[in-house]
Amino acid sequence: MIDLTGTSEFTTTLAQRCHDPYLRCAFYGAAQTALGVTGCCVLAHSPQGCYMLVDAAFDWQGADYTETLILSTKLCEDEIVHGGEELLARTILEAQELEVPIMFVLSACGPEIIGDDIVAVCEDMRSQVNFKIVPIKCAGFRGDQNDGIDIALDAILKELVVDGGKKVSHSVCLIAPHANSNPTWMGDLLWVKEILNRMGAQVLATLTHDTALSEFREVSSAESCIVLSHDAGQKAGDYLTQQFGIEQLCKGMPLPVGFTNTHRWLKELGQRLDAQDVAEKIASDGEKMVVEQCRRKGLEQFFMHREPVAIVADGTVGIPLLHFITEDLEMIPRLLCLRSCLQGAKEILERELEELNLSPKVIYSADVYQSKLALSEVKPEAVFGSNIERHATEELGIPFVFRLVNPISRFRSINRQYFGYMGMLNIIECIHNDWLDRYRSRKRSYKARW
């Protein structure tokens, strides 16, 4: 039987009042999305603290400071009392000297509450500057960072995408690759692009990462789109379908993590892109490579066989991981704490649980407290999570934590994917290393003689 306890799992009469969140706000999600456009300028119409969120979003997109710029109007008490529209207009004018092709103007909580009309200001300024301006009303109180991604995609698509007429055969538009808690999610995106390339498909636009402004002109020509997240981007997918007849591929399927999910995902793409043979070849080669690599290098997971485990992650990593660790690594998931709760993602998870005949405790839109409480109740022997769970597991005496999702205290210079076959090896590698770290002795019984 499936035990889907839903959002009210730990809800008491007070539970909706006090949150220790895993996610930032809508303003941050919108900034992440805008900063995926190469060479853009993001202007935060905000006090200077919100600039720090834009800075964090800049890092998340792996933007290059030699080409992408962030500015802030640094609103103070004066602007909050008298309005900040004039300051916004002056800042837009001053930014002319930066010679950027496009500016995204993001409004934070303060200016939205006092009624600054960023849309009108941007409209007024358009004729005075030589770059495009896209206003995005994304105050933090409008939701979490996933909502912010949807808000920004909506604004950007409506502003920059027009019906281009002729469809390009076997073309794809990729949506929300950045709504993924793999700290190097760019690796997942790259894997998807490589797969599509091998299947003869052309990626016309990525919404957004390293997205050239010219890609927006191509969006409506795409035949299909793929939403690369279980946490955000579905609204954009629906919009493209309704507005431009772009068909969404792999809809309702778990993302490609582990043998089964990857194979299904490839198979679906192969069918839609008339590349069944290529898809089967990728799957068989990939599976062979994973097996051989594990045989040669070792598979420490033998020591974790049938261990009760927990997953604390976003939907994008957490939901497909379930199949991988249950079926391929032979662990027993007892708890899932997911950071979001989109309806579509819930439905995918339900199907996964049914297929795997699992009945873990599930908490949607979990906060840090709820996760820790659930971990203390379920008492798994290992947790797939982040650095936050590392602290929790230490306090709760849970033996292992495998840090897969943001935030992790591991520097990665190379983008490592979790999707696909190399992704499986990357996850296995993380497990191995955290397993080894756990057993490193902090004590020395005696000193060496040399």
Place this chain on the structure above:
Amino acid sequence: MYDSHIAFRGTLQQLLEKVERGDMVPKLQASHAPPCKFWTAFQVINGIRHMAPVIHGPKGCTYSVSSEYKMNNCEYHGVPLEPTSCTAQNEADVVYGGEAKLLEAVKEAEQRYHPELIVIFSCCCSGIIGDDVETIAHKAEQEVNAKVLAIRSEGFGGDFRSGYENAFSVIMELMEPPTKKMEKTINVIGARQGPTYTEWTEDLDEIERMVYAIGAKINGILCGGCTVEEIRRARAVELNASWCYDWGQKLGDLMEERFGIPYARTGLPYGLKATEEWIMGVAGPLGLKERAIEMVAKETGNLAGEIDTLRRFFDGKTALVEITEFPGPIRALALARMVQEFGAHPIVVNIHPYTVKERMPSIKFLLGQGQNPEVILTKGLFSLGTFRSSWETEAELEMIAALYDNAIYLGSPLRQPGVPQVNLTTMTGYPHFGYRGIRNLARLVQSSMEHAHRPRSRLFREVLYGN
């Protein structure tokens, strides 16, 4: 050529006057932003153990300060990850007000986290709609066991300095009247980020070592990992001394004014003279002068080789202390004093006018102490965009360094102006404070002399300044 790159050249006093007249603060400061008042207030309070913050605002402000000041730094300081909670204000709360929700959140925080102290922070949203966090704190306190404080910390409500000052001011509400004085005991004030991180803990360790070496004791480091109990008994000490003059000043002044606790007003202990002043500033009021003199003589005597190295390096040189990336303005001024002590002529490069504005009290204090170094501000400092500002500043520094045949550079390795350069960001180069600091700085200087001829790598140059 030179003039077209220089925005200001004069003394610190002259710069201060210009800033006071409003001449130097650019109307638009669209890039290079420090944190807002909310962030800095949180930074201070975060330094109190078993404190549960209840941030009356959306999730973004909350996760961001937790991520910046708590999650990462917890890793390195052997402390638990404690909660950072909020009311997660949404559109409805902004329209209808969130006071009732806040009250419930405080109660829930007590139930969940069992804290000794709950601190409510207001953010832009709650500040603008007028939610009265102070009244809610008062009400909540009747219903929970923990002490509840509130800070009006909406991000737009003041500069980043005001966040520190308000937070230090609010914690004074916790300080109880003493029943008995704690003899020869001080508070070290002006620290931040506590259980997670106080900037350069090695500097703090050296301060502690010096205090105990003269026979004094420390009640607590406020708020660098202190307990609520240490704050409660903070009025029982004989003296307050600052960890960082800039941030300790407000609390020191207020505690002196309100509770009559003297405050040792000294700058940062960089170099021999400033270190001696810091020690004597503590020892004098505590009646430990003789022991301090003995300690200073002994420590100084043990550093003969290092002092010689520093003199050889600095004597007769022009020392460019550049602060844009590091070490920050107050440390830069302390360094300027130190290099002067060892025979160099200091020039402080790029102390930003908004920094001067926001640190006015500290800068006036340092001027009053007789520190008035030459200051140069280059145009790159005012350039829009971080990257442009950074590469322009590098080019300008190279140009300034080339004007002197005896220039040396103190700052960050993000720059390499082609002269002997002391890298102040070397992780193993701390502490900088006190006698151990002199030893470390001598080591850094020695390395600077030995490797002055080495070129900037292509990798560093192109990463920092483009292709």
